[in-house]
Structures are given as structure tokens and as C-alpha cells.
Amino acid sequence: MGRRQSFQIPGVHHAAPIPYGARVGNVIYSSAIQGINAATGEISEDVVDQAKHCFKNLATFLEVAGATADDIVRMTCFLKDLNDREILNDEWNALFPDEHDRPARHTSQYDPPRGMKIQIEIVAVLEG
Numbered sequence: 001m002g003r004r005q006s007f008q009i010p011g012v013h014h015a016a017p018i019p020y021g022a023r024v025g026n027v028i029y030s031s032a033i034q035g036i037n038a039a040t041g042e043i044s045e046d047v048v049d050q051a052k053h054c055f056k057n058l059a060t061f062l063e064v065a066g067a068t069a070d071d072i073v074r075m076t077c078f079l080k081d082l083n084d085r086e087i088l089n090d091e092w093n094a095l096f097p098d099e100h101d102r103p104a105r106h107t108s109q110y111d112p113p114r115g116m117k118i119q120i121e122i123v124a125v126l127e128g
Contacts, residue, residue: 007065009057011038020061026126028065032078032119033057034112047084047117054118055091062124069095071124072103078110080117088118 006019012034021030035050036043038057044050062068077088085107096102103122112119 005065007061009033009038009061009064011041012036012057012060013041021065023065026128028067028071028122028124028126030058030061030120030122032112032121033061034116034119043115045115047081048087050116050118051084051087051091054120055095058095058120058122062122065124067124067126071126072122073125074104074106074123076121077105077107078112078119078121079107080109080111082107082109084117 003024005023007021007023009020012020014034018031020033021028023029033054034043034057035052035054036057037049037053038060044053059069062071075092079085079088088107092102092105110119
């Protein structure tokens with residue numbers, strides 16, 4: 001086994017042969033985390049529902065990887081429609097309510113496959 005650990009999100013699957021993220025030492029990178037409902041394996045057509053599940057999947061990913069939201073130093077967000085930024089911001093503000101204690105963030109427009117309207121990626125650094 002190498003020094004890299006790979007992580008999956010329980011209940012969330014995709015066709016690509018890649019993990020949802022990896023850790024080397026105290027640094028964790030995620031792949032694109034989607035708004036798939038982990039209980040059903042389905043993705044809603046509703047962007048609000050996708051955003052909620054996206055951030056729920058992020059929380060699960062962080063737990064599996066041994067991290068918390070406090071360890072996130074950067075988040076990259078991809079929206080199919082940039083007019084949905086407020087929906088993204090609602091979940092962002094819920095996760096990071098203190099405007100003086102938030103990670104860096106960048107949001108871009110992207111046309112994801114299979115009905116996805118939002119995806120997020122993170123970089124996290126653990127203590128030690």
C-alpha cells in the first residue's frame with residue numbers, strides 16, 4: 001500500500017474508476033462531489049435538492065477522510081447556471097456562518113453530465 005489513501009462516499013456511486021478523494025499526509029483533495037441522494041442513488045432535477053445533497057455528501061466525505069469543515073482551505077464550485085449562486089450560497093452560509101472564518105472559494109459555470117446542476121471540490125489540510 002502506498003502513502004496515498006483513497007476515499008469513497010457511501011451510497012454515492014459514479015461510472016468513473018476514480019475515488020471521491022485522496023489523502024497524502026495531512027492534505028486531502030476531493031474529486032467532484034455531486035448532489036446525488038446517497039439513500040436512493042438518484043439525482044433530483046431540482047437544483048435546491050441537489051445543493052443540499054451535495055453539501056451532505058461533502059460532510060460524509062470529510063467524515064470518511066477523517067476531516068471536518070474546519071479543515072477546508074479551498075472550495076471550488078461548479079454551477080450549470082450561475083443564476084443559482086444564491087442557492088449555493090445558502091448551503092455555504094449554513095456550513096460557514098462566520099464570515100471571518102471561511103475557506104477560499106471560486107465558482108465557475110460548467111455543463112456537467114447526467115442532469116447535474118452543481119458540483120463541488122475541496123482541499124483540506126489537517127492539523128499535524
